[in-house]
Amino acid sequence: RTSDFFRxxxxxxxxxxxxxxxxRIPEPNLAACTNGKVFRDPLGEFSARRRALLGxxxxxxxxxxxxxxxISIAQTGQYNFARSxxxxxxxxxxxxxVKFCTDAVSLAFLLNRRFAPFYKWLHRAVRDLPLxxxxxxxxxxxxxxxxxxxxxxxxxxxxxxxxxxxLRRQGLSxxxxxxxxxxxxxxxxxxxx
Numbered sequence: 232r233t234s235d236f237f238r239x240x241x242x243x244x245x246x247x248x249x250x251x252x253x254x255r256i257p258e259p260n261l262a263a264c265t266n267g268k269v270f271r272d273p274l275g276e277f278s279a280r281r282r283a284l285l286g287x288x289x290x291x292x293x294x295x296x297x298x299x300x301x302i303s304i305a306q307t308g309q310y311n312f313a314r315s316x317x318x319x320x321x322x323x324x325x326x327x328x329v330k331f332c333t334d335a336v337s338l339a340f341l342l343n344r345r346f347a348p349f350y351k352w353l354h355r356a357v358r359d360l361p362l363x364x365x366x367x368x369x370x371x372x373x374x375x376x377x378x379x380x381x382x383x384x385x386x387x388x389x390x391x392x393x394x395x396x397x398l399r400r401q402g403l404s405x406x407x408x409x410x411x412x413x414x415x416x417x418x419x420x421x422x423x424x
Contacts, residue, residue, distance in 0.1 A: 233274075233276045233280065236277075237264060237280050240264050241256050241260060241261070241264065242256065243256075245280075246280060246283035246284060250289060250291055250424060254292060258337075258347050259347065259348055259349040259350075261284055262345075262347060262348040262349070263348075263349075264284050265284050265285050265346055269281065287345075287346075291423055291424050295419070295422060297338065297341050297342070297398075298414075298415045298418040298422075300334045300337055301338070301398075301414045301418060302412055302415045303334045304331060304335055304338065304411045305391075305410055305411040305415070306412070307326075307328075307330045308327065308328075308331035308335070308387035308388075308390070308391065309388065309411065309412070312324055312328065312331065312380075312387065313384055316384075324380070328374065331374075331387055331390075332354075332371050332374065333350065335367060335371065335390050335391075335394065336371060339363050339367045340357065340360065342363065342401065343360040343362050343364065345360060354368065354372070357371075362397060363393055366393055367394075370389055370393070371390070373386055374386040374387065388409070391409055392409045395408070395409045395411060403421065404418055
């Protein structure tokens with residue numbers, strides 16, 4: 232049943248109505264509810280619920296998620312990766328790369344106002360996003376193929392420059408910095424509630 236399908240993914244019998252409800256729903260679940268084609272919906276109920284979700288996050292939720300990812304990307308890719316390599320903390324360095332990639336791709340989805348899918352489709356799906364998608368996809372692929380730390384750091388910085396440029400282009404930040412931590416506070420300041 233339509234109600235069972237949406238309850239399974241969102242935990243709600245209706246579209247989310249408050250900021251906390253939107254924040255509680257895992258983003259891949261929202262992607263599952265909104266991706267793909269609807270071939271038959273004689274009552275129109277499924278399509279109506281789907282349209283409500285396709286309206287996307289309320290802007291305050293989107294900004295909160297963007298600010299949070301700016302912090303995480305800066306911490307993992309622009310700060311902790313190089314420190315971990317210098318200290319020969321190889322697990323921390325490898326984790327930084329994977330976390331950086333996941334968060335950079337997730338930020339690209341937010342900047343495109345699209346829900347990010349489950350992790351196994353995340354990298355493939357970013358390629359099709361109109362804003363920065365192909366560039367993020369290519370740079371992440373290059374980063375994951377590279378084992379030389381200086382080159383990895385260079386690629387991560389290029390991704391951050393790309394994302395910072397898009398934050399500025401969308402008017403979400405006026406920081407001239409390419410360090411994404413500097414953008415987090417500006418994005419956060421745009422939250423109304």
